[in-house]
Amino acid sequence: MHPELAADLGRLPDVLEETRQRALAFLAGLDERPVVPHPEPPAGAGLAEDGGGARAALAEFAERWEPRLSASAGPRYFGFVTGGATPAALAGDWLTSAYDQNSNSSLDPAGQQLERETVGWLRELFGLSATHHGTFVSGATMSNTVGLAVAREWLGERLGVDVAEDGAGALGRVRVLSGSAHSSVAKALSVLGLGRAALRTVPVLPGREAVDVAALERALAEADGPCVVVANAGTVNTVDFDDLRAIAALRERYGFWLHVDAAFGAFAALSPEHAELVAGLDLADSVCVDLHKWLNVPYDSAVQFTRRPDLQARVFRNAAAYLGPLGEHPDLVHLTPENSHRLRALAAWFTLRAYGRSGQREIVERCIAGARALGAEVARTEGLELLAPVRLNVVCFTLTTDPTPERLAALAAGLSDEAFLTPTRYAGRPALRAAFSNWRTTEADVRRTARALARAVRNGTVQAAD
Numbered sequence: 001m002h003p004e005l006a007a008d009l010g011r012l013p014d015v016l017e018e019t020r021q022r023a024l025a026f027l028a029g030l031d032e033r034p035v036v037p038h039p040e041p042p043a044g045a046g047l048a049e050d051g052g053g054a055r056a057a058l059a060e061f062a063e064r065w066e067p068r069l070s071a072s073a074g075p076r077y078f079g080f081v082t083g084g085a086t087p088a089a090l091a092g093d094w095l096t097s098a099y100d101q102n103s104n105s106s107l108d109p110a111g112q113q114l115e116r117e118t119v120g121w122l123r124e125l126f127g128l129s130a131t132h133h134g135t136f137v138s139g140a141t142m143s144n145t146v147g148l149a150v151a152r153e154w155l156g157e158r159l160g161v162d163v164a165e166d167g168a169g170a171l172g173r174v175r176v177l178s179g180s181a182h183s184s185v186a187k188a189l190s191v192l193g194l195g196r197a198a199l200r201t202v203p204v205l206p207g208r209e210a211v212d213v214a215a216l217e218r219a220l221a222e223a224d225g226p227c228v229v230v231a232n233a234g235t236v237n238t239v240d241f242d243d244l245r246a247i248a249a250l251r252e253r254y255g256f257w258l259h260v261d262a263a264f265g266a267f268a269a270l271s272p273e274h275a276e277l278v279a280g281l282d283l284a285d286s287v288c289v290d291l292h293k294w295l296n297v298p299y300d301s302a303v304q305f306t307r308r309p310d311l312q313a314r315v316f317r318n319a320a321a322y323l324g325p326l327g328e329h330p331d332l333v334h335l336t337p338e339n340s341h342r343l344r345a346l347a348a349w350f351t352l353r354a355y356g357r358s359g360q361r362e363i364v365e366r367c368i369a370g371a372r373a374l375g376a377e378v379a380r381t382e383g384l385e386l387l388a389p390v391r392l393n394v395v396c397f398t399l400t401t402d403p404t405p406e407r408l409a410a411l412a413a414g415l416s417d418e419a420f421l422t423p424t425r426y427a428g429r430p431a432l433r434a435a436f437s438n439w440r441t442t443e444a445d446v447r448r449t450a451r452a453l454a455r456a457v458r459n460g461t462v463q464a465a466d
């Protein structure tokens with residue numbers, strides 16, 4: 001054994017203890033560090049011929065890299081839709097690496113058994129029936145990709161062709177209809193060989209991001225073959241929701257595959273006041289839910305549900321020996337793009353076990369309350385304009401005068417020590433958005449963000465007048 005490996009094996013307790021201390025110091029400093037520091041990279045370092053062991057690597061990392069990291073685990077990182085990691089999720093994630101299981105096969109079954117238990121809890125959390133089978137994947141993009149891969153196989157079934165065998169070209173032109181599809185849907189269509197151009201945008205309701213169901217019905221009636229509909233449960237700008245029940249009702253007449261992108265919107269199901277927004281989710285043929293957003297498990301984690309695990313296994317089966325039926329419960333190796341994968345479900349298992357349904361609900365309701373409070377602050381801040389009502393956990397707003405992307409970027413940059421917001425374009429207007437999905441965010445963080453925002457607007461106004 002290499003001497004440094006042997007030495008580290010001997011002092012493993014010290015290595016883990018120092019790692020624990022580093023992690024604790026980082027987390028304890030989340031409130032003080034700039035939320036996004038925007039550093040230059042450190043002076044380069046070449047590959048070492050002889051390393052100095054784990055403790056030396058820790059010390060070097062702490063000096064060169066750690067100060068440059070953002071506080072994305074903290075309470076005022078409102079960019080994109082970013083979750084943190086609850087204490088139990090962090091414990092589960094650490095142990096995932098310690099156990100280092102390749103949880104994909106019944107030849108070594110505990111990992112996939114644990115994943116199935118966790119999927120069962122998630123199904124209950126989101127009010128899905130047992131007709132939905134679930135698998136863990138690395139994020140919502142991958143969940144959408146897997147869901148649309150199953151949809152692609154379903155189109156083949158409808159048209160009497162075997163896509164897994166003969167390729168997407170055998171389908172001819174495919175139509176995927178959606179009102180406000182997330183960018184990852186186009187990416188998935190590119191990956192799946194259906195092409196980004198397969199995505200047809202259906203008109204949305206006036207002043208909304210939710211699809212106009214009558215327009216969707218017209219598009220379905222005009223289509224000359226079976227379609228895929230991507231319904232949206234939680235759009236990124238204004239967290240709007242398609243009417244899932246009304247869309248599902250069209251399926252009887254037009255026979256399409258209904259995929260619902262509920263990456264973070266699925267969590268509305270946890271709040272009695274908002275559960276109506278996702279009524280009908282169970283009617284979907286496939287559902288995407290991200291877990292590293294609102295469940296607050298570390299990257300990378302999401303779940304993909306479908307009613308047709310048989311089609312899923314047709315797409316992803318991995319061995320020639322399995323060309324026949326895969327049985328009732330195919331191993332995970334036959335259900336996702338990955339073969340080997342870590343025991344990804346463990347962090348979710350821990351946080352669901354530790355805090356239960358009521359704990360997840362408290363996080364969701366506190367985030368919604370925070371978004372509403374910030375929305376109210378924005379509405380009363382001179383120079384800012386709220387662009388949409390705060391339906392759930394995102395505040396979308398702009399400058400009242402001269403809202404160019406450059407000025408909005410300057411406004412966001414003016415905050416980035418205190419809070420991180422990301423740019424967008426909504427209804428043709430450049431805007432900023434603040435998404436609440438971190439378990440640590442409190443009312444005090446909302447006040448701190450609102451103060452920083454008001455200050456930055458005042459400074460920005462002065463500059464514009466100069």
Ligand SMILES: *Cc1c(COP(=O)(O)O)cnc(C)c1O
Pocket residue numbers: 081138139140141142144182184234235236261262263264290302
């Ligand atoms: C975040 C998001 C995605 C993509 O999720 P990743 O985890 O970044 O892959 C897809 N759809 C919606 C609605 C999202 O919010």
